[in-house]
Amino acid sequence: MKNLSVLLSLLFIFAGCEKENATTDNTRPAQEEDITDIVDAEQADPNRPRPLPPKGAVNVNNLITDPEGLFCSKDSEIPFSGKIYAEYPSGHLSAEGTLKEGKYDGLWFMWHENGQKQSEENFKEGKTISVKHWNKRGEPIEKS
Numbered sequence: 001m002k003n004l005s006v007l008l009s010l011l012f013i014f015a016g017c018e019k020e021n022a023t024t025d026n027t028r029p030a031q032e033e034d035i036t037d038i039v040d041a042e043q044a045d046p047n048r049p050r051p052l053p054p055k056g057a058v059n060v061n062n063l064i065t066d067p068e069g070l071f072c073s074k075d076s077e078i079p080f081s082g083k084i085y086a087e088y089p090s091g092h093l094s095a096e097g098t099l100k101e102g103k104y105d106g107l108w109f110m111w112h113e114n115g116q117k118q119s120e121e122n123f124k125e126g127k128t129i130s131v132k133h134w135n136k137r138g139e140p141i142e143k144s
């Protein structure tokens with residue numbers, strides 16, 4: 001849970017620090033564009049060397065945390081339920097999972113920036129049930 005929280009917090013910080021050059025065309029899709037259209041287009045490229053966001057998932061940058069630490073949509077104070085994902089500043093997928101009533105719920109996946117799986121963490125109502133870790137070479141890390 002701590003690893004996931006730290007990573008998501010860092011991603012919020014990095015995403016907030018990015019500046020776009022107003023004189024350069026933005027190659028990222030418009031926010032109004034349907035995320036499933038974006039994912040389908042990217043999945044058509046077999047040379048893409050990284051995991052892809054799940055269909056219908058919301059980017060964590062489109063969420064905020066309320067004073068109680070629950071994830072909510074930026075335009076709502078209602079805790080968010082659904083699939084979300086996070087990316088490294090490079091655009092590589094860093095995490096994906098599900099929120100239920102603003103809390104981590106179910107199986108979450110995290111990846112190293114090279115595309116190798118970093119961890120699988122299972123949550124129930126925001127609490128960690130189980131966790132597995134891998135190194136950057138994809139080898140399991142045994143926890144003592």
